[in-house]
Amino acid sequence: MPPTPPSAACSINATLEVIGDRWTLLVLRDLFRGVRRFSELVDDLGIAKNLLSDRLKRLVEEGIVEKVPYQDRPARFEYRLTPKGADLSPALIALMRWGDEWYADGNPPVVLVHEACGTPLEQHVQCPRCCETVSPGKVRSQSQQQSADRAINDPREER
Amino acid sequence: MPPTPPSAACSINATLEVIGDRWTLLVLRDLFRGVRRFSELVDDLGIAKNLLSDRLKRLVEEGIVEKVPYQDRPARFEYRLTPKGADLSPALIALMRWGDEWYADGNPPVVLVHEACGTPLEQHVQCPRCCETVSPGKVRSQSQQQSADRAINDPREER
DNA sequence: CGAGCGGGTTGCGATTTGCAACCAACCTCG
DNA sequence: CGAGGTTGGTTGCAAATCGCAACCCGCTCG
Numbered sequence: 001m002p003p004t005p006p007s008a009a010c011s012i013n014a015t016l017e018v019i020g021d022r023w024t025l026l027v028l029r030d031l032f033r034g035v036r037r038f039s040e041l042v043d044d045l046g047i048a049k050n051l052l053s054d055r056l057k058r059l060v061e062e063g064i065v066e067k068v069p070y071q072d073r074p075a076r077f078e079y080r081l082t083p084k085g086a087d088l089s090p091a092l093i094a095l096m097r098w099g100d101e102w103y104a105d106g107n108p109p110v111v112l113v114h115e116a117c118g119t120p121l122e123q124h125v126q127c128p129r130c131c132e133t134v135s136p137g138k139v140r141s142q143s144q145q146q147s148a149d150r151a152i153n154d155p156r157e158e159r
Numbered sequence: 160m161p162p163t164p165p166s167a168a169c170s171i172n173a174t175l176e177v178i179g180d181r182w183t184l185l186v187l188r189d190l191f192r193g194v195r196r197f198s199e200l201v202d203d204l205g206i207a208k209n210l211l212s213d214r215l216k217r218l219v220e221e222g223i224v225e226k227v228p229y230q231d232r233p234a235r236f237e238y239r240l241t242p243k244g245a246d247l248s249p250a251l252i253a254l255m256r257w258g259d260e261w262y263a264d265g266n267p268p269v270v271l272v273h274e275a276c277g278t279p280l281e282q283h284v285q286c287p288r289c290c291e292t293v294s295p296g297k298v299r300s301q302s303q304q305q306s307a308d309r310a311i312n313d314p315r316e317e318r
Numbered sequence: 319c320g321a322g323c324g325g326g327t328t329g330c331g332a333t334t335t336g337c338a339a340c341c342a343a344c345c346t347c348g
Numbered sequence: 349c350g351a352g353g354t355t356g357g358t359t360g361c362a363a364a365t366c367g368c369a370a371c372c373c374g375c376t377c378g
Contacts, residue, residue, distance in 0.1 A: 011258025
C-alpha cells in the first residue's frame with residue numbers, strides 16, 4: 001500500500017482498492033455471464049489457478065462473491081455474486097459499452113438487451129429532479145469535506 | 160500478453176487491455192476532475208513519476224488523452240481527455256457510485272451533481288424502446304458471433 | 319487398485335512496481 | 349553572472365507480483 005496517497009478520499013479509489021485489477025474485473029465479468037466454477041473460470045479466462053484462487057478469496061472476503069456448495073461427496077462449490085457484487089453491473093456495462101464504441105470494428109461482439117423485448121440497452125446519467133438525461137459536460141463533482149468543486153469536464157476546450 | 164485468452168471476444172476485455180490497471184483508472188479520474196499537469200498528478204495520486212510517464216504515454220497513443228502545450232518558453236504541457244477519453248465518464252461514475260454505496264460509511268466523500276440544479280445524479284440502464292429503467296436481473300447478454308445467450312444475472316438463486 | 323477429475327496449494331523464474339537519484343530546460347533573484 | 353528553484357521527465361535497482369508447471373487431496377468410476 002502506498003504510504004497514504006493524497007486524494008484517497010474518493011470512492012473511485014476505494015473501489016479500485018478492492019476490484020481494481022485486470023483479473024478481478026474479468027472474473028466478475030465472467031460471474032455476471034454465468035460462469036461460476038473454478039475450472040470454468042480458468043478455462044475461459046486463461047488465468048493461472050493460483051491467481052484465480054487469490055482473487056476469489058479476496059472477493060469472498062469483501063462480500064462481493066459467495067462460495068456456495070452445489071453438491072457434497074465430493075464437496076464442490078460454485079462462486080456467485082452477492083447483491084453487493086451484482087451491484088457492480090452498471091460499472092461493467094459502462095466499460096463494455098466503451099469498448100464497443102471504440103474498439104469493436106463494426107458490430108460489437110456482445111450486446112446487452114432488454115430481456116422483455118430484445119432491444120439493445122443504453123445507459124444514462126440522470127437528474128432525478130429535472131427528470132432529464134445529463135451529458136458529461138453538465139456534471140459537477142462536489143466534495144463533501146473540502147470545497148474543491150470543479151466541473152467534471154472543464155468546457156474550456158469544447159468545440 | 161497471455162497466448163490468446165479464450166473469452167477475449169468481449170469488449171470488456173478490449174477495454175481492460177487499454178485502461179485496466181489501477182493507476183490508469185486513477186489518472187483518468189483525476190483528469191476528469193480537472194487535474195491536468197504532470198506534477199499535479201504526481202502530487203495528487205502519489206504515483207511514481209516513471210509510472211505516470213508510462214501511463215500517460217499509453218493513453219496518448221490510444222487517443223484517450225492529448226498532450227496540449229499551454230505555454231512555450233519553457234514548453235509546458237497539460238494532459239486533456241479527448242472525446243474518446245471523456246466517453247469513459249459513465250464507467251468512472253459507475254465505479255464511484257459503487258464505492259459510495261458500499262464503502263463510504265455515511266456520506267460519500269464526493270458526489271456528482273447536475274450543474275444546473277445541484278441535485279445528486281443517478282445512473283440507469285434503459286431500454287430505448289420500452290422507455291423504462293431496466294434492473295440488472297432483466298438484462299441479457301447476447302453474443303453476436305456464437306449464440307451463447309444467458310441472462311446476465313441468472314435468477315435461479317433469487318429470493 | 320489405479321486413473322481421472324474438480325479444486326485447489328506450492329515453488330520458482332520472469333515481469334512489473336515503487337522509490338530515489340539524476341538530468342535538462344528554463345526562470346528568477348541577488 | 350551564477351546559485352538555486354521549478355517542471356517534466358529518465359535511469360537503476362530492490363521488492364512485490366505474475367505466470368507456469370508441478371504437486372496434492374478427496375472422491376468416483378472401471
